[in-house]
Amino acid sequence: MQLEEADYGLTHSAMGQGGGQPGDETLLVRFYRQPMQNMARSETEGRPIYEDVDMVEIRVPGNKLMVIAEKATQAHKNRFPEHWKRYSARESQEDISGTLLEEWPAITRSQVEELRFFHVRTVEQLVTLSDAHSGKIMGIQDLKRRGAAYLEHSKTQSEANALSETKRQLDEQQALNATLSSRLEALESLLSKNVDEPKRRGRPPKDDSERTT
Numbered sequence: 570m571q572l573e574e575a576d577y578g579l580t581h582s583a584m585g586q587g588g589g590q591p592g593d594e595t596l597l598v599r600f601y602r603q604p605m606q607n608m609a610r611s612e613t614e615g616r617p618i619y620e621d622v623d624m625v626e627i628r629v630p631g632n633k634l635m636v637i638a639e640k641a642t643q644a645h646k647n648r649f650p651e652h653w654k655r656y657s658a659r660e661s662q663e664d665i666s667g668t669l670l671e672e673w674p675a676i677t678r679s680q681v682e683e684l685r686f687f688h689v690r691t692v693e694q695l696v697t698l699s700d701a702h703s704g705k706i707m708g709i710q711d712l713k714r715r716g717a718a719y720l721e722h723s724k725t726q727s728e729a730n731a732l733s734e735t736k737r738q739l740d741e742q743q744a745l746n747a748t749l750s751s752r753l754e755a756l757e758s759l760l761s762k763n764v765d766e767p768k769r770r771g772r773p774p775k776d777d778s779e780r781t782t
Contacts, residue, residue, distance in 0.1 A: 590648065597628035598649050600641055600656035604665050615727035616719075617672045619691075621665045623656075625649070667691035668720075675715050680708075692716045 603624045610618040625645045629635040646653040670681045673692050683706060689695050696716045703709040 593648065595630060597630060598625070598652050600625050600645075600649075600653055604669060613727060613731075614723060615730060616668050616723040618667060619665055619669050619672070665690055667693035670695065673716070673719065675719065676712065680712065683707075692719060696720060 601624050602621050604619040605622045607618045607620050610620075623641040624638060625641040627637040641653075668691055670676055670684060670690060670692060671678075684690075684695065687698075687703075687706065689698060696713055698709070698713065703713070706712075
């Protein structure tokens with residue numbers, strides 16, 4: 570899914586001053602915004618969490634196979650300054666942070682598309698949608714209740730998972746402490762045994778072969 574796409578540019582003037590590379594003026598370049606899953610937050614909160622990420626797509630005219638699509642870096646912004654400037658200047662860009670409606674099993678595809686029309690993209694946005702802006706959406710109150718229950722369940726499950734992980738780490742630490750304590754006791758016992766044994770001083774007695782008459 571691609572959001573708020575910047576236009577392609579083919580002219581040399583679109584490249585701006587500096588930053589470009591030879592041949593860049595012939596490339597098809599666009600910056601766009603795309604929701605990507607934040608794996609760390611998803612794991613922490615126990616549900617799929619998406620965030621908007623700036624992307625860049627670079628195509629070579631006439632070559633359908635030569636397509637680069639990746640996360641936009643500062644190097645891309647420096648290389649294509651005018652493209653980035655036009656993209657950044659757009660005022661209608663949405664910022665997505667949360668669980669996309671299409672990732673929520675309790676909603677139909679038609680409901681997702683209807684809510685998209687009203688610029689509602691995530692479960693979090695759905696739940697906080699005011700009655701003044703949701704009156705025309707069929708079944709919206711039931712969806713909001715189910716969305717709130719889903720978020721609350723996810724929060725509870727996330728907290729339970731966090732407690733379980735903490736307990737697991739504590740159990741591992743206790744087991745490690747017990748092992749270290751056992752090894753320390755064995756070492757202390759060995760050292761004590763060595764200290765208690767009498768030390769033999771001087772040369773050992775001569776045997777018969779060494780004695781002289």
